[in-house]
Amino acid sequence: MNMIFAEYLLLSSLVLGVKLFLYQTQRIQFVEVSDNAKIQCSSTENLEGGSNILWYLRREGEKPTCIKRCLDDQNVSKFACKHETHSSTLEINNVQKTESGIYYCAYRYSSYLIFGNGSTLIVGDSYTKSSWVMLLVPFPHGSQVTGTANLACVIHGVSSPVHVSWSVSGELQEQGLTRSLKAKDGSLTLINHISVPMDTWTSGKNFTCEVKFNSSGNSVKKSTRYPAAPASKCSHYIVPLAAGAGLLLLVVSLSLVWTLCPSTLGLKPRTSAPPASEEHQGGILYAHLDFDSRNHKGRTMQRSAREKRVKA
Structure with missing residues (x-):
């Protein structure tokens, strides 16, 4: 939606072919809740008292809406227009968080509108616990x-x-x-x-x-920053790779002995633990791991069986 609105602003100026150009030098303004804000719009030409000036507000995720026509006297307690020869200023009284957004000045030329480049107004603190x-x-x-x-x-x-x-x-x-x-x-x-x-x-x-x-x-x-390129020679990686391969071979060997010949280790066979479940949380992969609960329960069950045999 941002791109569509920007293209509209550009095309409106090209179609009109007029010399008048609006620009808003104050790109961003922070204001505390209940304070007053002033947003200025300058022009390359005479604005003729500002009678053709309008102000639009575009909130995040919403379409631009006209909030003030400087020609009329409606809602003057909230919005007021102050004009000079080559500039117009929108004054907003008692601003609230819902009035945060991008403010565009516009000049009505015949049946078209010429827009400024916009000024962002941020009211209060945008940070939340989930930010x-x-x-x-x-x-x-x-x-x-x-x-x-x-x-x-x-x-x-x-x-x-x-x-x-x-x-x-x-x-x-x-x-x-x-x-x-x-x-x-x-x-x-x-x-x-x-x-x-x-x-x-x-x-x-x-x-x-x-x-x-x-x-x-x-x-x-x-x-x-861009990650550094790996070294061209592979000699630096031979030792870590060899150690990793040896460790993997050892783990596989022990697993086979554990599974196929449990009596040689003096242990009883047991079922393998279920694989750790993987979930995506905010793009970060993490796993639920439970190392001790199954072993603890297994020892408890074996102990209970032995106690029953003694009583018998």
């Missing part, structure tokens, strides 16, 4: 150095938009594209991704995704 951040990187493809590499920063379980920025070895990059998914409980999962040249990704530089949830300045950072 986490994960960095996804492309799988290494040998010596491939052409094309592009896509990196994604996944922000799970937030209550409203967050600010995501990327840096490569300390140098800030352009903001990535964000896609959002809305869960049944209203929480959001945001996926912000960037594309970099493959030679940049394989250069060994540090790629960092920084996520800000509120105005306190605290943030979560996740960093990664």
